[in-house]
Amino acid sequence: MDTVLDLIASFAATGEAAGLRLGMPGGEADALLGGGTGLDRPPRSPAQGMTGFKDGSLEVWVGADGTIGLLGFDRAGTDGGFLAPVRVGGVAGREHGDAVTYGVITGRLAARGCAWRPDEALTFDDQLAIRTEAEVSLTFTRPGSGSDGRGRLLANLYTSWSAPAG
Numbered sequence: 109m110d111t112v113l114d115l116i117a118s119f120a121a122t123g124e125a126a127g128l129r130l131g132m133p134g135g136e137a138d139a140l141l142g143g144g145t146g147l148d149r150p151p152r153s154p155a156q157g158m159t160g161f162k163d164g165s166l167e168v169w170v171g172a173d174g175t176i177g178l179l180g181f182d183r184a185g186t187d188g189g190f191l192a193p194v195r196v197g198g199v200a201g202r203e204h205g206d207a208v209t210y211g212v213i214t215g216r217l218a219a220r221g222c223a224w225r226p227d228e229a230l231t232f233d234d235q236l237a238i239r240t241e242a243e244v245s246l247t248f249t250r251p252g253s254g255s256d257g258r259g260r261l262l263a264n265l266y267t268s269w270s271a272p273a274g
Contacts, residue, residue, distance in 0.1 A: 164191035180266030
């Protein structure tokens with residue numbers, strides 16, 4: 109069984125999470141998540157924003173075109189841990205309750221052969237960000253030490269249609 113950290117590392121490296129991906133029709137996403145998410149009923153116009161669904165730390169948003177336009181994970185609570193999506197089978201509960209550090213996630217990316225680079229657009233003040241070759245942005249916050257970010261905690265990771273290409 110995969111852990112939440114496995115799911116997050118896979119998403120960061122591939123841009124897909126538990127079969128969900130950018131451009132997937134909302135109806136397919138709804139079915140994959142067991143139905144009743146509202147993702148099969150997108151907003152009628154871009155002015156109405158997006159239709160979203162959250163399951164644990166997983167977030168899925170569908171735009172007016174009826175497809176997934178934003179996909180990602182947001183840490184839960186103040187301890188920095190991530191929660192497993194309940195509707196996604198094969199993922200163990202909360203990932204040992206510990207925060208995910210820069211060193212842990214970049215180590216997982218390196219082990220997968222996934223390259224990343226600084227994401228200057230999302231790096232400011234106390235926030236550090238990187239973008240993977242799959243165009244997933246990961247943001248890290250304090251506590252931490254050192255300018256290389258190794259002690260920083262993963263706050264969230266997302267990909268979207270608005271993500272700038274390499």
